[in-house]
Amino acid sequence: MTDNEEEQIYSIALTMVPGIGHIGAKRLVEGMKSATDVFRYRKELSERIPGVNERISAALDCPSLIARAEQELGFLQKNRIQCLTYYDEAYPSRLRECEDAPVVLFFKGNADLNALHILNMVGTRHATDYGTQLCATFLRDLKALCPDVLVVSGLAYGIDINAHRSALDNGLATVGVLAHGLDRIYPSLHRKTAVDMLDRGGLLTEFLVGTTPDKHNFVSRNRIVAGMCDATIVIESAAKGGSLITAELAESYHRDCFAFPGRVTDEYSKGCNQLIRDNKASLLLSAEDFVQTMGWNVASCVEKTVNVQRDLFPDLSGEEQRIVDILAQRGNLQINTLVVETDIPVHKMNAILFELEMKGVVRVLAGGMYQLLI
Template identity: 80%
Template sequence: MISDEEEQLYSIALTMVPGIGHIGAKRLVSEAGSARYVFRNRKELPELIPDINQRVVDALDCPQAVVRAGRELDFIRKKNIRCLTFIDEDYPSRLRECDDAPIVLFFKGNADLNSLHILNMVGTRHATGYGTQLCASFLHQLKALCPDVLVVSGLAYGIDIHAHREALANDLPTVGVLAHGLDRIYPYVHRKTAIDMLDNGGLLTEFLTETNPDRHNFVSRNRIVAGMCDATIVVESAEKGGSLITAELAEGYQRDCFAFPGRVADEYSKGCNQLIRDNKASMILSAEDFVSAMGWNTGAHPVKTENVQRSLFLDLSEEEQKIVSILAKQGSLQINTLVVEADIPVQKMSALLFELEMKGVVRVLAGGMYQLLN
């Protein structure tokens, strides 16, 4: 039996083994079943993973990584920080499906990282009055339309911090994903907002303490922002910037991406306008546009449970029946939401939905929504 503490220790240690990387670490844990097994049985790994490089096996003989991981565990215990390993049930399930997902996360707060509805709002660090007003009006409208949504951003200057503050103002939980450890807040001027977020949301990071907020860490951080959410919303962006990287990552993870348009001559609308022009983001003008596109206004297409029950096939598998029951209860849903609700991996969910479509039980609507047929 693997204890949580053991798995946390070896998961943290694995992130510090030279030459492994995010994708390599995830593969090792996925194939071996746990980080503890990876370290304790490293010499047997070639039998379990035939194409593993011997260099990786040798690199795992790294006692200094385990010692450093022990120090990190001492810190998070003292600060009441949660350590979420890749096999922890509270680890963000949407993020788990990404190839380069981190194998361990550190979280302080009270948000449900597997909330039914999760979006991120990102944009330029040089937000204009137009951008800040968009954040305010969008989240105010969203509270009325979808009051259980979790708002994610990066606690950075500009659009990020305005998204967090407006979420708090509208009593929406909000999580900041950091590019450093939980032993500091950067930028420091956002400290008060960060503290407020602990009571309605939280702070999340993959980085250990004593990690500097270096430039490359922000790019790494962006993949978590994109991967843990159903959708990315770019509010304002110049022609180049971190928010466009987040949008690109979201597309790679097969997440939805949206952007607010702006005047063609405005520097911080050029990135959004390009995303829309290149069909890399759908244009939205309001929270109503967004909720409708995501199918989060499930009441618009109610499905009568009794009609569905009459149409069920006797040969539905247990997992297929589970999907049908969820759709019958909640109405049309996207695949990412179904993955969370049914606790079925996205690859398997895709195959199950295809089978249900072939059986005439569900159909695909615009925006990738799945709906039961009567």
């Protein structure tokens, strides 16, 4: 067994240990730097990680769960499914910064989960012609403006499946985040689209084989949809619904959220209108508006070839200079893009950007964009 396989087995087993949960599992892995060492040094956890008690150490003595994890890994290998552990290079780095990020994910497909531009499109399961047309038009126009964007949704009825199909129709990669294991597709009516997505995108889940699409799993799934993306776009939503939960999660993760408005009398525009009214989502009218707000205008970024030399800012640290260099090459960028490009954790990035603001090197624009001042 390789070290990587061992880490995969212990990561899977950790998700099954009762009483730990997403936040607890992440804290353990970050504290010990690997799931393998969480189990290997379980008797020393209380000494190494503040707040860990003997009950958790005892719960980690679980040979039956490790055997179940070995069985799961066998299924993954047989079906050519990637097992992405927490520190795996292919693990979504944006998601890793979220407090309740899963310590392991399962992925089948060919998409880059750390692509430069990632958005999710969510909405009601009862999409109207208005919502369906918005999906098609928005992604058609977005393709022309930002052809490398990755579109994420939940493969559900309504807006989700329309977002996936519109992405495929326009040659965009698209990933479906599932509320069950990869031994099934739910709803089964979407199987053909799911298969098509494997060639241009993929399917992602945190759930083990045999997990059924129970109601509470969809709420858990939504945090991955929100956390792995730069922005959430709500197309249509009633006054209550899963897409509003995704929007709230996006806000809690400090990600941008947008909503298309609708007529005040339309049931499936009420949720979007409320988000806009309550300043929980920016009003969205077009792909061009979205790209400009996010700073994703690739053409203008390519044209900008400003070169900033280190001696212009002699008092910059190495990490500060990396940020300056990227802003010089790419133009205005959002914090999540800078996190991906520099591999600097988001909490540390916030502090560095604040220092750069104080030094007069960068400034914040509308939409959370950072502009280099030269």
